[in-house]
Amino acid sequence: MKPAPFDYLRPATVADALAALAAGGDDARVIAGGQSLMPMLNMRLVQPRLLIDLGGLSELGTLRAEDGWLTVGAAVTQAQALARPGLTDEVPLLAAALPWVGHVQTRNRGTLCGSVAHADPSAEVPLCLVATGGEVVLRNAGRRRTVAAADFFLGPLTTARAADEIVESLRFPLAAPGSGHAFREMSMRHGDFAIVACAATATAERIGLAVGGVADRPTARSWPLAPGGALPPDLDAHLNAFAWELGGDDDQHASARYRRELVRRIGRTVLEEALSCRS
Incomplete structure (x- = not known):
């Protein structure tokens, strides 16, 4: 058509x-x-x-780290972000997830802000923004406002952006020393929409897991580490409860039951990886 x-x-x-x-x-x-x-x-x-x-506006093509944030302008492509020197140190979770976004050809055109504005529940960039506690900067003709990523996504293809606003930029917090991050997803083939995507974070005190592809928006939960910095002994129970909380539906790609099992299994794997790679 x-x-x-x-x-x-x-x-x-x-x-x-x-x-x-x-x-x-x-x-x-x-x-x-x-x-x-x-x-x-x-x-x-x-x-x-x-x-x-907006693609030709140079003032929206900035990608800069300052004041504890990596700010990504609306015209910055996924390929430009992935090629940024130091991205692995600045926002390691985003660096790990971007190769899973579509294919080389689409990353050369697709933007990070566009993915967030589109708000597909299976998309990797919105998931990373929620997992890291990032923010969305919105702007219209009269004002600029900032919305926490957890509050921006309201449902499938639905956000807190007003009709007269653009997503001017995204703000990812720079990774803290001693933190760990990991990302994995399951799809029919590489570059397809994720059946389940899991993004994990770990600090000296807590672990966090954000999941995409199951609920109607990317969703995150966190739990305290056990004494000595180990994974909590009841982690499997936490993951099971989270999997059921996310819900999910049967469709042509996977059943809700299969998605719950992926949350349990991939969730544990990425949490173990995030904890083990803390610098």
């Missing part, structure tokens, strides 16, 4: 983009890399009258 007719705008500044978005209202959509929106346009799942392209 082909998309329904629309007007295309490539603004010169962010201010121009925000003004056009405010004027366009519900009939306007924002695009950066297009890896999520273009298929929806072609299938006519969305039919905007105006498409506003």
Whole structure:
């Protein structure tokens, strides 16, 4: 199929983009890399009258570490982030997850902010943002506001972003000394949507697990370590309770029962890896 007719705008500044978005209202959509929106346009799942392209705005193409955060602008592609020197030290969980995002060709176009704005429950970048306690910076013509990742995702393809706002940037906290991280997912083949994805973090006192692909949004839980810094003796019970809490449905890819078992097994594996790799 082909998309329904629309007007295309490539603004010169962010201010121009925000003004056009405010004027366009519900009939306007924002695009950066297009890896999520273009298929929806072609299938006519969305039919905007105006498409506003942010991809050429240099002020949204910044990727910088300062004040304890790695800030990723809306025009930064997944390939650019993955190629960043030092990403493994700055946000090791993101560095571990990005190779699982699509394929080389799609990562050259797809943006991190676009993945977060799309809010697919199986996507890796939203999962990492939730797992690390990151933030989403939203901006419209009149203000800028910051929303915690855990509060940003409301359901499948549904977020706290207002119609006149863009996801201006993402903020990932820089990894603390002595912390550990691990990521794994199960899919039909590499690059497909995850059946279950697990992102783990570990500090001197706690372990955390975030899961995607099961609930209607990425979801995280954490537990205190046992004395001596070992995994809690009742970890399997915690993972079982978390797996049931996430719910999940039967579909053409996997049953809810299978997804629960993946949460238990992959969850334990990544938590063990995160704990063992603390620097």
